[in-house]
Amino acid sequence: MKYMQREELVQRVCAGYCSFYKPEKTGELACNGFMLAQKLFGQYRDPGYEKGGERPGSTTEHALFRAVCRSCPFFENDCDFALWKRGGSPGSLRSDVHPCGGLLFLTDAVDRGRMDIQAIYRVI
Numbered sequence: 001m002k003y004m005q006r007e008e009l010v011q012r013v014c015a016g017y018c019s020f021y022k023p024e025k026t027g028e029l030a031c032n033g034f035m036l037a038q039k040l041f042g043q044y045r046d047p048g049y050e051k052g053g054e055r056p057g058s059t060t061e062h063a064l065f066r067a068v069c070r071s072c073p074f075f076e077n078d079c080d081f082a083l084w085k086r087g088g089s090p091g092s093l094r095s096d097v098h099p100c101g102g103l104l105f106l107t108d109a110v111d112r113g114r115m116d117i118q119a120i121y122r123v124i
């Protein structure tokens, strides 16, 4: 069983999925999606898949928004996706706003059957 180290997880989750990722700022505060991915994949084994081409499904994304985003340090003021989900950017479409890489990574893991959503709920 292979456990993921933080730097490997940053490469997989943040560099691989996040449109807000800045390599020079990896030591700064992480979103809740990354922190949960770190709990799950730093603690358990590498899911062993690579990033897919399409944005994961909206049903899982919505379920994880409700569970993950509300306790994220960026929820109130610094996340356009969270603002849109709360109805704060009328006129914008889902395709206009992107969750962070952590939320996308977790959504992708659930949609591909690599992780049970209950496993995420258990570490929140």
Ligand code: SF4
Pocket (backbone or CB within 6 Å): 031, 032, 033, 034, 065, 068, 069, 070, 072, 073, 074, 075, 079, 081, 082, 098, 099, 100, 101, 102, 103
């Ligand atoms: S999508 Fe936004 S609020 Fe949700 S975990 Fe990511 S940064 Fe935080």
